[in-house]
Amino acid sequence: MINVVGKRKIFLGVAAVMVAAALISIFYFGFKEGIDFSGGTLWQVKFDKEIAQEEIVNILKDNGAEGVVINKSGDGSYLLRFKSISEEEHKKISSVLEEKEGSFKELSFQSIGPSVGKELKTKAVFGVVFVLLAISIYVSLAFLKVSYPIKSWKYGVVALLCLFHDVVIPAGVLAWLGEYKGVEIDTNFVVALLVIAGFSVHDTIVVFDRIREKLGLARGREQLSVVINDSVNETMARSINTSLTLAIMLLALYFAGPINLQYFVLTILIGTVVGTYSSIFVASPFLVVWHSLSKRVHPVK
Known part of the structure; x- marks a missing residue:
């Protein structure tokens, strides 16, 4: 059994470094827009x-x-x-x-004309933001019955943070590839981000659902960190096996598929890897950290 919660500082630190590197890449290099967006x-x-x-x-x-x-x-x-x-x-x-x-x-x-490209870019940005927020709200509503010791809306916020982690890292890689390899982003890139978001939140919900189940059985008799660590370990094999199966298929498509889909596939592949990492090593440990900080700020009297 891996002590995921016990080593949360390491896992969360790695996630923070990857997100920071991706954001630097995005803001420093920017994206090389394909004809879908630039015309x-x-x-x-x-x-x-x-x-x-x-x-x-x-x-x-x-x-x-x-x-x-x-x-x-x-x-x-x-x-x-x-x-x-x-x-x-x-x-x-x-x-x-x-x-x-x-x-x-x-x-x-x-x-595609320049005006159409600009309109597509605007719709793409709004589409991604809308999907991320909608998923976050859905997760919050899905865990309404889990009010103790973590409020349901916190599950939604953590899911949103993990989704941000999972889409910004592939985006950062594509920004870097655009600078040094001339890789352009198009509507396929947006579709890839949405696929990543859907896959990632599904993986995260599986872990959260196990936490909900075990919290109901424990009824406060076990420490939250123990319940969460057990839940993560019980679902870890499923998450890794599912992601590995998808990764094998994506690798085959990357090397044998059409050239115009290579970076679409690569984006999903990167998102699959970081999404699996976040669902196992980021989402649940972050819940523990948030709960611990909340207890310090608002101690139980």
């Missing part, structure tokens, strides 16, 4: 023969495309990013490209 065109094409990247870029530039960036994926296709163009310009460039370089297959084409 622009994303075009993926695959030729029947090997084509020099410089030739493709030059053809696009000669026909009105601005800010062209090209990347070659593992399946031999080319991922092109440039400023937004109209459907007429798209057809013109396609025709010229086919005429000069031979036939090709268009795998995807997406063009």
